Amino acid sequence: MGGIDYYKPIMAMVAMQLSYAGVALSTRATLLQGMSPSVFVFYRQGIATVVIAPIAYFTRAIERVRISQESYKGKEQYLAMYSSIYGGITVDPAAMVIPMDDHMVHRGQDVFDTAAIVDGNCGFTGGGEEVLSESKFAFSVRICGSCIKVNGIEHLDRIIRSATMAKINLPFDRESIRRILIQTVSASKCKSGTLRYWLSAGPGDFQLSPSGCCKSSLYAMVIQGQSPPNHQKGIKVVTSSIPIKPPQFAIMKSVNYLPNALSKMEAEENGGYAAIWLDEEGRVLILAEGLVKEGKLSGIRVRNVTVEEGKRADEMMLIGSGFLVRSVVQWDEQIIGDGKNLLLSPLIFKYLISSHLHDWVEIVMLLSVPLK
Numbered sequence: 001m002g003g004i005d006y007y008k009p010i011m012a013m014v015a016m017q018l019s020y021a022g023v024a025l026s027t028r029a030t031l032l033q034g035m036s037p038s039v040f041v042f043y044r045q046g047i048a049t050v051v052i053a054p055i056a057y058f059t060r061a062i063e064r065v066r067i068s069q070e071s072y073k074g075k076e077q078y079l080a081m082y083s084s085i086y087g088g089i090t091v092d093p094a095a096m097v098i099p100m101d102d103h104m105v106h107r108g109q110d111v112f113d114t115a116a117i118v119d120g121n122c123g124f125t126g127g128g129e130e131v132l133s134e135s136k137f138a139f140s141v142r143i144c145g146s147c148i149k150v151n152g153i154e155h156l157d158r159i160i161r162s163a164t165m166a167k168i169n170l171p172f173d174r175e176s177i178r179r180i181l182i183q184t185v186s187a188s189k190c191k192s193g194t195l196r197y198w199l200s201a202g203p204g205d206f207q208l209s210p211s212g213c214c215k216s217s218l219y220a221m222v223i224q225g226q227s228p229p230n231h232q233k234g235i236k237v238v239t240s241s242i243p244i245k246p247p248q249f250a251i252m253k254s255v256n257y258l259p260n261a262l263s264k265m266e267a268e269e270n271g272g273y274a275a276i277w278l279d280e281e282g283r284v285l286i287l288a289e290g291l292v293k294e295g296k297l298s299g300i301r302v303r304n305v306t307v308e309e310g311k312r313a314d315e316m317m318l319i320g321s322g323f324l325v326r327s328v329v330q331w332d333e334q335i336i337g338d339g340k341n342l343l344l345s346p347l348i349f350k351y352l353i354s355s356h357l358h359d360w361v362e363i364v365m366l367l368s369v370p371l372k
Contacts, residue, residue: 066094077224080188082180084171084218085203089187102217103210104200110255111162112198113155115181117190117222156181158253163199165252170199171216181220188222196221198255234329234342237318238267239307240275273326274318278307311336317345 030040081096082089090096104110156178163170172180185195197220204213240263249256263275310316316328316336327345329336 062094078221079190079193079224080184080222082184082218082220084215089184091187096221098217098219099203101206102200102203103213104198104217104255106206107201107208107210108254108256109166109168109210110198110200111159111166111168111253112196112255113159113162113253115155115195115197117185117193117195159197159199162252162254165248166254167210168199168201169216171202171218177218180218184220185222190222190224192224194223196223234327234336234339235273235318236271236330237274237276237316237328238270238272238332240266240277242266242275242277244277272330276307276310276331313337315342315344 027040031037078093078096080089080091083098085099098105100106156174160170160174170177181195181197197218200217200219201210202213202215202217204210242259242263244250245259263277267273267275311331311334314337316331318326318328325345327342329339329342
């Protein structure tokens, strides 16, 4: 047969008939005891209103949320969300909400991290895990062990370090958080996308201090992957006029991304893809990782460079967990190299994917050493 789903309509019919029988018997018993039929109808309708009205109101409110979401539906699809406030996973976008008094909302006391999901791989397990199903708030089912593979435990350690720096107590131990993240990805049935997760001081009040928060909170969201960017096509970057974050807050991945958002907007307003931050001495902060061992690069140096040095690079690229690798062919009005021959970007993109290193933090890479 079709399992329990096959019998659900029958079970619903039996339950309804039993409820009808219960109402009929209770009505007869009440009237036989001498209650006026008019009074009985008044009480029955009043009790029904008190019970059903809140259900109808909140059902309508959720429906209005769904309609509102449909009206501004963007490019991203949200497949599953975990909330420690509700203690479960939902696959209904209308239920993917957080309390307004959570300190991540009004004070920004929250840290987050991101893991790429590639071929069902979110980087937290070797498979065979017990996971949540796709019910609205589901709690147990098992999936195929080949769905998720090992490769990114360091991101869990990083968000825990960030939480320590932000003085956020963990709502669960490390292993429980790991399993929750695995279960959220599994419930979403996502094969290509992004897992984002947050640790917050939690809800409680609108004060500056989190001392009134009842408990820290954990949220996780699975976002359906978009069409991958064309890594063969170069992009333009601009020099940002937005001050760079202090180092302490740059390495602590908090939700305070207003400088990042303003830099991104500045780039788009000038026809660019991203903006390059400068330090107090007008230098670009860079990190170079290459393929020297494979003979693809003749050498690597890791250092700060000036804007002028960066613009003289033979090739430049951005690396990040959101877009992996994007070649930069123009910085402000300066063409990088010849602006066409992108030699290293495809190689590094393949290297990141094959080596399971596609969860790097966003950085700028400048390479001026020519290929052998």
